[in-house]
Amino acid sequence: MRTPSVMIVGLVLAPCGLLLNLVSTLTPCWRQVSGISGKPADVIYQQGLWDLCQETQSTRQRQCGLADDLGYFSQQPVQVAKGLMIPSLVVTAAGLVVAALGVRCWQEEPHYLLAGISGPIFFASGLMSLIPVSWYNHFLSALPAPSSSTLEVGYSLVLGYLGSCLELIGGFSLALSLHQGCKECRRRKASAKYPASSQRGPAKATSSLDLVQHSQKPVPRSFSNPLDVLEGERSDRPSLPCDSDL
Template structure:
């Protein structure tokens, strides 16, 4: 509800960060739904192909959130913002990096199940 006297929200890094974070969250939810169908929660055997696809989706979502965080961090010193908000921005960047990197690691580890899916395809032939 504060007025944007410095034109902070109209700058390109801020607009890109806002524009990529919402689709990243939507893609994350999609990846989690696919992962819930693919991993072994209520089934005898996991669906390795679905788990691998969900890992790929989650990895892409992690990239979609890491790119705006890194770009925003790169331009942070040039953005016109009051010094009083520097600590909150620092916390947001740390959480953004941490969440993105954890999502990349989790997506990569789920994507490794594509290898098991390929093994199963070769066994059935």
């Protein structure tokens, strides 16, 4: 059986979101500070959740582990981002396990309900990462920084936005499997309430009656063409399925 498209979309986007959020959490570039007084023009500060770095663009020299003299790490947006980004990664990993068990590409049919449950898990992990990223971006200019400096959004913050959006879309796509799961449940309940054996009796009786009535009708004379008009269009080679799975 071909894997449903909603499951393929979810299983592709959710791991990509996990990877982007992991890079966003670990890299120290949520905010870039340039134009620092008393420093060369090509020196920029990169501030993340766990480390502060200084980079000289002309020489590509980088120094991390700088002292937090301005109290950057004690700010509430940074503390909230620390407290939510790591749980978001854990929840995403748990959602991948549930989704893998639900889709079960090695089985004949997927488990729709289990795959659909992984959708809200991914959606929750996307919200857990989107909230701190948006909060940090909102208070970007309010966080401590050297005087008369230029503040810019770092690439880690951009990756956090992208990873959160991918998890939200992937979770929504997998959650659509719940609809198919509900249909399967209703079909099983209907088959249990009305067994197939009870439906075959009347069907056979009706078909037998139709055969009797049909046999009483005179068979019209028809013309048969002895030539095979489809000769040359048939192929003895069996056709191969073009369906591809995940």
